[in-house]
Amino acid sequence: MKSAKDFDVRQFLPYLLNQAAEASSLEFQKVYKDKYGMLRNEWRVLFHLGIYGRMTASDIGARAQMHKTKISRAVQRLAERRYLTRTRADKDRRVEYLTLTPAGQQVYRDLKGIAQDYDAALTDSISIEEANMLRGLLLRLAQRD
Amino acid sequence: MKSAKDFDVRQFLPYLLNQAAEASSLEFQKVYKDKYGMLRNEWRVLFHLGIYGRMTASDIGARAQMHKTKISRAVQRLAERRYLTRTRADKDRRVEYLTLTPAGQQVYRDLKGIAQDYDAALTDSISIEEANMLRGLLLRLAQRD
DNA sequence: GCTTGTTAGTTACAAAAACAACTATTACAT
DNA sequence: ATGTAATAGTTGTTTTTGTAACTAACAAGC
Numbered sequence: 001m002k003s004a005k006d007f008d009v010r011q012f013l014p015y016l017l018n019q020a021a022e023a024s025s026l027e028f029q030k031v032y033k034d035k036y037g038m039l040r041n042e043w044r045v046l047f048h049l050g051i052y053g054r055m056t057a058s059d060i061g062a063r064a065q066m067h068k069t070k071i072s073r074a075v076q077r078l079a080e081r082r083y084l085t086r087t088r089a090d091k092d093r094r095v096e097y098l099t100l101t102p103a104g105q106q107v108y109r110d111l112k113g114i115a116q117d118y119d120a121a122l123t124d125s126i127s128i129e130e131a132n133m134l135r136g137l138l139l140r141l142a143q144r145d
Numbered sequence: 146m147k148s149a150k151d152f153d154v155r156q157f158l159p160y161l162l163n164q165a166a167e168a169s170s171l172e173f174q175k176v177y178k179d180k181y182g183m184l185r186n187e188w189r190v191l192f193h194l195g196i197y198g199r200m201t202a203s204d205i206g207a208r209a210q211m212h213k214t215k216i217s218r219a220v221q222r223l224a225e226r227r228y229l230t231r232t233r234a235d236k237d238r239r240v241e242y243l244t245l246t247p248a249g250q251q252v253y254r255d256l257k258g259i260a261q262d263y264d265a266a267l268t269d270s271i272s273i274e275e276a277n278m279l280r281g282l283l284l285r286l287a288q289r290d
Numbered sequence: 291g292c293t294t295g296t297t298a299g300t301t302a303c304a305a306a307a308a309c310a311a312c313t314a315t316t317a318c319a320t
Numbered sequence: 321a322t323g324t325a326a327t328a329g330t331t332g333t334t335t336t337t338g339t340a341a342c343t344a345a346c347a348a349g350c
Binding site: 050142 | 152153154155156157158159160161162163164165166167168169170173189192195196210257260261263264267268270271275276278279280282283284285286287288289
Binding site: 095 | 297298299300301
């Protein structure tokens with residue numbers, strides 16, 4: 001006998017999260033796509049390198065919870081556009097260090113600024129406290145697993 | 146001169162929303178995929194029909210914010226599996242009414258029950274109040290646009 | 291040294307999504 | 321009535337993703 005208080009699927013958290021994520025990503029996605037021809041995974045890799053500086057693909061994977069094939073392909077395309085450089089590690093030649101080029105850093109700063117504005121626009125329909133609580137809850141949901 | 150209080154991209158709402166959405170969808174996705182061979186769009190169409198009863202593809206599109214090609218293909222596959230039936234509208238023969246078959250309703254109820262349990266598991270790391278506030282905020286974010 | 295296992299990253303192929311162009315039907319204006 | 325536009329839904333083609341298999345380098349045990 002299931003059904004406590006009869007559940008409304010429209011309130012199902014994964015569904016709501018997806019809807020909100022899609023809606024809120026759309027506009028910003030257009031920016032990195034139209035302005036820089038980038039895909040979401042590329043934007044993710046780029047901003048991780050922007051934040052942390054030199055990293056390996058695995059580091060990014062661990063941080064961003066991205067599968068290695070996604071990273072591999074994103075890195076390839078970013079390298080083609082000369083937004084990053086890859087250099088083999090000496091002590092472990094399987095590993096590649098990834099670093100943003102000046103051009104890549106430039107793009108990172110630009111997109112970061114736009115993200116900031118966009119985030120402000122998104123959150124100004126809700127209060128500061130709500131926004132912070134929201135971020136906290138989302139982090140927790142993303143990390144559980 | 147951008148930068149008020151220097152923005153951390155890791156706190157960027159669309160990013161957090163995507164991370165949380167992906168993480169929280171994964172496990173449930175396995176259920177409708179492995180148990181019923183369904184895709185996410187099919188699950189969405191199915192549960193809309195489960196909730197609202199007979200609808201047209203456009204109705205679903207408006208409700209679920211899904212593009213018509215997604216719906217078209219989801220409906221096709223659901224029809225193949227005999228989870229729904231399609232009947233032409235008399236007064237406007239472009240329109241098709243979609244209705245779950247008993248088998249489709251069965252699947253809907255099953256998945257709804259699982260979703261309910263899963264939602265409970267997801268939200269039990271956070272309080273009821275937090276969960277409700279979260280749902281409210283997500284709805285608002287999804288609807289703005 | 292050599293076998294076995296593990297890790298970093300790539301590549302190949304299949305599945306799915308995105309986007310644009312299409313058909314069919316209705317609506318509306320002249 | 322007839323030409324134009326709009327709407328419902330489908331189909332075709334191109335991108336992107338997912339999954340699994342792969343290569344290369346290292347690590348550990350014997």
